[in-house]
Amino acid sequence: MSLELKNVEKKIGLDTHIYSTNLKLEKNTINILLGPTLSGKTTLMQIMAGLDKPTSGEIWFNNENVTGMKVQKRNVSMVYQQFINYPNFTVYDNIASPLKITGVSSDETKQRVGKVAELLKLSGMLNKKPNELSGGQQQRTALARALVKDSDLILLDEPLANLDFKLREELREELPKLFENRDCIVVYATTEPSEALLLGGNTATLQEGKIIQYGKTLDTYNKPNSLVSAQVFSDPPMNIAKIKKSGDQCSFLQNDIQWKTKLNIKDGEYKVGIRPHNITTYKEGTNTLEIKGKVLISEISGSESLIHFTNGNLNWVSLSNGVFQKNVGDEMNLYMNTDEFVYFDQNERLVSNG
Amino acid sequence: MNKTVNQKAWFFVIPVFVLVAFNAIIPLMTVVNYAFQETFGNNVFMWEGTRWFKQIMLSERFHASLGRQFLFTFIILFIQIPLGIAIALTMPKEGIGVPVCLVLMSMPLLIPWNVVGAMWNIFALPDIGFLGHSLNALGFDYNFTQQIGDAWFTTILMDVWHWTSLVVLLSYAGLRSIQPAYYQAAEIDGASRWAIFTKIELPKMKKVLTIAILLRFMDSFMIYTEPFVLTGGGPGNATAFLSIDLVKMALGQFDLGPAAAMSLIYFFIVLLVCWVFYTLMMRNEEKS
Amino acid sequence: MAKVTLKGLSHSYLKTQSSDADWAIRGVDIDWNDGGAYALLGPSGCGKTTLLNIISGLITPTKGDILFDDKVISGLSPVERNIAQIFQFPVIYDTMTVYDNLAFPLRNRKVPEEEIKVKVHEIAEMLELSSTLNNRASGLTADGKQKISLGRGLVRSDVNAIMFDEPLTVIDPHLKWILRSKLKELHQKINRTMIYVTHDQTEALTFADQVVVMHEGQIVQTGTPVDLFEKPKHTFVGYFIGSPGMNVLPCQIKGNDVIFNGKKIETHQQIKKSNFNKTEVGVRPEFISFSNEGIPVKVLSVSNTGRHKIVDTESETGKIKIIAKSNEDIPSGSAFLKFKKEYTYTYGDSWIIE
Numbered sequence: 001m002s003l004e005l006k007n008v009e010k011k012i013g014l015d016t017h018i019y020s021t022n023l024k025l026e027k028n029t030i031n032i033l034l035g036p037t038l039s040g041k042t043t044l045m046q047i048m049a050g051l052d053k054p055t056s057g058e059i060w061f062n063n064e065n066v067t068g069m070k071v072q073k074r075n076v077s078m079v080y081q082q083f084i085n086y087p088n089f090t091v092y093d094n095i096a097s098p099l100k101i102t103g104v105s106s107d108e109t110k111q112r113v114g115k116v117a118e119l120l121k122l123s124g125m126l127n128k129k130p131n132e133l134s135g136g137q138q139q140r141t142a143l144a145r146a147l148v149k150d151s152d153l154i155l156l157d158e159p160l161a162n163l164d165f166k167l168r169e170e171l172r173e174e175l176p177k178l179f180e181n182r183d184c185i186v187v188y189a190t191t192e193p194s195e196a197l198l199l200g201g202n203t204a205t206l207q208e209g210k211i212i213q214y215g216k217t218l219d220t221y222n223k224p225n226s227l228v229s230a231q232v233f234s235d236p237p238m239n240i241a242k243i244k245k246s247g248d249q250c251s252f253l254q255n256d257i258q259w260k261t262k263l264n265i266k267d268g269e270y271k272v273g274i275r276p277h278n279i280t281t282y283k284e285g286t287n288t289l290e291i292k293g294k295v296l297i298s299e300i301s302g303s304e305s306l307i308h309f310t311n312g313n314l315n316w317v318s319l320s321n322g323v324f325q326k327n328v329g330d331e332m333n334l335y336m337n338t339d340e341f342v343y344f345d346q347n348e349r350l351v352s353n354g
Numbered sequence: 355m356n357k358t359v360n361q362k363a364w365f366f367v368i369p370v371f372v373l374v375a376f377n378a379i380i381p382l383m384t385v386v387n388y389a390f391q392e393t394f395g396n397n398v399f400m401w402e403g404t405r406w407f408k409q410i411m412l413s414e415r416f417h418a419s420l421g422r423q424f425l426f427t428f429i430i431l432f433i434q435i436p437l438g439i440a441i442a443l444t445m446p447k448e449g450i451g452v453p454v455c456l457v458l459m460s461m462p463l464l465i466p467w468n469v470v471g472a473m474w475n476i477f478a479l480p481d482i483g484f485l486g487h488s489l490n491a492l493g494f495d496y497n498f499t500q501q502i503g504d505a506w507f508t509t510i511l512m513d514v515w516h517w518t519s520l521v522v523l524l525s526y527a528g529l530r531s532i533q534p535a536y537y538q539a540a541e542i543d544g545a546s547r548w549a550i551f552t553k554i555e556l557p558k559m560k561k562v563l564t565i566a567i568l569l570r571f572m573d574s575f576m577i578y579t580e581p582f583v584l585t586g587g588g589p590g591n592a593t594a595f596l597s598i599d600l601v602k603m604a605l606g607q608f609d610l611g612p613a614a615a616m617s618l619i620y621f622f623i624v625l626l627v628c629w630v631f632y633t634l635m636m637r638n639e640e641k642s
Numbered sequence: 643m644a645k646v647t648l649k650g651l652s653h654s655y656l657k658t659q660s661s662d663a664d665w666a667i668r669g670v671d672i673d674w675n676d677g678g679a680y681a682l683l684g685p686s687g688c689g690k691t692t693l694l695n696i697i698s699g700l701i702t703p704t705k706g707d708i709l710f711d712d713k714v715i716s717g718l719s720p721v722e723r724n725i726a727q728i729f730q731f732p733v734i735y736d737t738m739t740v741y742d743n744l745a746f747p748l749r750n751r752k753v754p755e756e757e758i759k760v761k762v763h764e765i766a767e768m769l770e771l772s773s774t775l776n777n778r779a780s781g782l783t784a785d786g787k788q789k790i791s792l793g794r795g796l797v798r799s800d801v802n803a804i805m806f807d808e809p810l811t812v813i814d815p816h817l818k819w820i821l822r823s824k825l826k827e828l829h830q831k832i833n834r835t836m837i838y839v840t841h842d843q844t845e846a847l848t849f850a851d852q853v854v855v856m857h858e859g860q861i862v863q864t865g866t867p868v869d870l871f872e873k874p875k876h877t878f879v880g881y882f883i884g885s886p887g888m889n890v891l892p893c894q895i896k897g898n899d900v901i902f903n904g905k906k907i908e909t910h911q912q913i914k915k916s917n918f919n920k921t922e923v924g925v926r927p928e929f930i931s932f933s934n935e936g937i938p939v940k941v942l943s944v945s946n947t948g949r950h951k952i953v954d955t956e957s958e959t960g961k962i963k964i965i966a967k968s969n970e971d972i973p974s975g976s977a978f979l980k981f982k983k984e985y986t987y988t989y990g991d992s993w994i995i996e
Binding site: 165167173193197222237303317 | 841847848870881882883886928947948949
């Protein structure tokens, strides 16, 4: 089983919403579409589902061209950001609704609904109406409806965005387990890098209607193919600085900090991306660089400290484990782990990981 | 896979085609047909070119009824839109009052048009009608069948009674869709009631108001049944609006050619005004 | 600017109350200093928005008093209270320019146009809106609009407090970081009392000096982000703050000893009382490490979030989560865990035993 987009392009009027896209999704995988609002995640999902037709290009499912095939004829489930349930149906009827349409016997329906409800912790509320449930339970009902029929393709469009932080955490943990041992392809859209990392699977980074990079989630995170991909997949935002390389010496353009590199690239100007957790108030790793900073703000989130500081004419963000209370204007030393630097060339393509 | 070619859909489309043809296209083409020819019955036609159009455009009778029509439409819009918004603003926002008000408001809209005309005719009769009798008893010299001013007053009052509810219902729907946070923020910003109305409510109601104005413009511009039953276009031709005049010409005098030409001109005026109004409103929308 | 005091506040949306559940908030006492940054944190339905609306005057409480600078203001309207509020969805006046939007609260208060000009430019500068002052406000992006809402609160020099009701809900993650630190920076610049309501622990902890955690209409703990993280007074605080939250597992108290998983363990406190219906031991995933001896567990799964690894393990008593470094080797199969004594607490009937 596989879903393949071949040169799929979507234009509305003169605006290009999706630039020519090639993507192949395999069976039994969770695929995350990660990108900011309006980057094309929803459009892409609607094309995959058959709710929308591409302007050009083809969609192949199981080696069959399904471009233009109606969504009703495909075996697809979709869950949205809003909690979409039938308001007048009980939770049971809501979950059973896709089975009724396909004419599954009532005994089997009962058994399948019961199983999914248990999985999603809805067993106790099958006779309630959606508006008697909390937001989390409403979204669980919508998820159960998507899972009850054995869809080939399950599309989740920011399903956790309208939920409380803690409910999000809870469901996020359960989701990958729900899709385990299912013969289907899962596509999951989100704006949050941390969500992608927690879900695992594969990630495609999107920006302005283009897929920038697609691969295993951790690989995409650790080896961004371009600056854009790195920025999309970085939370908090990545620090970016211009550097100069000559011989095995690298230095920032805007201060005189120097370090040695093993990079085998020609001399010249590059850009380096440093994730905030690789700038810390303590030394971490074997190759560290000291940088002096003037504190702009410090934020403490219990176990971690975010320190925003300036050095030269650049603003930097550092993220350290532990509590470091700093006042505005304090001068301090921070340490960068050069092993984790990500180098980009003038065209903002990845050069190599240091 | 080969794409399956499925022509079944045409069967579902055919009834609509037939209906539209009988409803719109055939009558319209008949009118167009008459507008360029002269007929004396028996299916004998003579080509007249644009003669009827010239005649209508230059006719004083047409100018007069068109003028009356614009005046009437302008007056009722001027009354109904602000009045409708004002009523919508004072309607309750929750509780039992909401359904009660909504039902009361929809009542006039549910009455057939000729019944409205007949009701008001009886209501306004100077001798036995409640309105007519009361006005006379109060010392006003009121007689809508004799005096032009009274005829206009009654026609406008009838239309306001009949149609303001539509504006109210649309405005009310527009108002209800405004999130409470807007009112709270305005309150905190220290905005006056008038500022809340002009800065929040009116802008948020813009879309429904555009629709209300368009609907009321088209309906009132084509008004026929109610004034026909109420005043019959009189006294004289004082309330003979375009459509009344048109019917007089077509059926009363059997001047089919000029009447057809007038219908087309009439049709284009409605189309033009709606288009201009809509584009103006929507252009502002795009700017923002 | 003002000191905000809440005394014995309770509110119910019902006319008569028969049980605790009928109260949206009950018995809330708070003392907030002038110029502080505070957060109300809790899940949806915990009463935090009710409390916020009571402070701003949009709701009149059933019982209790609100004091600004020791003066009772319970009966005053929102305008008379001189507060500013920023809502979940940006509230802007569509037809006005950015400038007019910012000037609106001042014009309503008949401030001379000269003074308005100075003030609006000053605030626009702070919020980086200067270049858009003459644009129609409705054309801005979500974060721009939210800045306008914020700006309308900041232009008034006489506000007693600025309240935020989940202001970052509609903002993309990247911009969230920027806007959030902007808020913190503004707070340090203008030193006004700010009250921030959210369900998102990261937002609450990074923004506020003091966080009030609410649960089912009551305050469960008030403290600095570090207090809440390192010493949760209630298991709910432990669960709600931290991601993943605290591991809370049943234990027995025998004399002065805490027995967990059949063995005595060391905790932070000296146990003197033991007459509880339910006793639990709580320790955060950050304060557990793998060891050669200790609590025997089975490693269930590991997920790498780029910054660290979250390890799910199962002991005889229940599941235990651990946060490990991203480069740490995680044993597979059986392993032993060690809890850090200083951060391991015992709870009796959900409250910390002291």
